[in-house]
Amino acid sequence: MPVFHRYSTSLCLLFSVLLNSIASTQAEEKQAGFRELKRFPAKEAHQAVAVDEDSFYAIASRGIARYQKSDGTLLKTWTGPKDSHIRHLNSGVIIDGELYCAHSNWPAAPLKNTVEIFDAKTLKHLETLKFP
Incomplete structure (x- = not known):
């Protein structure tokens, strides 16, 4: 061989x-x-859900709702102003008390992507990170 x-x-x-x-x-x-522990209705959860220790965040294209994780109580909402550049939030993650959401101007062209940062507790929009 x-x-x-x-x-x-x-x-x-x-x-x-x-x-x-x-x-x-x-x-x-x-x-x-995985084992499902609880299930809550969240009308805003069209695009994504993010979680932290106490809350879950239902993310829609132009809105976010923060719910109490223990019982599903609605705690806070944010809706993008009509004149805002925010058109299509589509995912989220909590890092160090801030909610980072992927965003695009979909369905517009050319496609422009950003990361939108919110305070996780107040849902106040803090910053927009643009891609070069």
């Missing part, structure tokens, strides 16, 4: 073992799954 063939066969076997191991690990993780 040529040396190259022997090495390529060994590499293929090693690669197969590694892939099998990764697939097994992923299958075990998938079996762990």
Whole structure:
């Protein structure tokens, strides 16, 4: 058997073992799954939901609602002013007490994307980060 063939066969076997191991690990993780603890109606949740320790944030294209995580009580809302550049919020994450939302001017063209930053407690719009 040529040396190259022997090495390529060994590499293929090693690669197969590694892939099998990764697939097994992923299958075990998938079996762990998630368990739904509570479900709350949130009419604003058309685009995304973000969460922190105490609240969840339902995100619509031009609005955000903050709800109490324990019982679903509506705590605060924000709606983009009609003359605002905010047209299409489409995801969110809480980092250090601030809600970062991905934003685009969709369906307008050319597409312009920004990150919109809000105070997580008050929902006051703090800043717009533009992409170069």
